[in-house]
Amino acid sequence: MVVLIIAWLWPNDERAIRKSLADLARAASIRSGESAIGKIANANKVIEFFTQDITMQIDGINLHVNDRSDLREKVLATRSQLQRMEVQFEEVHVTIDPATRQALVYTVALATIEGQTNTLVRELKVQLHKPERYWLISRIESVVLGQ
DSSP states (O other): OHHHHHHHHSOOHHHHHHHHHHHHHHHHOBOTTOOHHHHHHHHHHHHTTEEEEEEEEETTTTEEEOSHHHHHHHHHHHHHHOSOEEEEEEEEEEEEETTTTEEEEEEEEEEEETTOSSOEEEEEEEEEEOSSSSOEEEEEEEEOTTO
């Protein structure tokens, strides 16, 4: 019993990364009726998952980010244009290098946008770094499905 409590309080790095991605998906999702202040607050929650020098390039939706302030602008713009969006990360595969405190994650991102019949699906390569206590995303890029 004590071991389970300790494992729950101090999860291993892989579980911490999976939880962080699930938390990011919840923060990135947009709920119907979100107020203007709520949109700003939730955009700031999203930004907290990333390093200052985040780079992001997701093909197909023309998303290119060069740093955290650039990401904040894009998140706020998206939240102002959409009424509802559900984000999920599926098929999460984590590889961790404890010596460098870096991790590589391959995952499938799904975004269901209200008013659209198709779900947006992108396979992503996500690089994370653990500068202190928490894993932060330093790079995201799209990869071709099946490679």
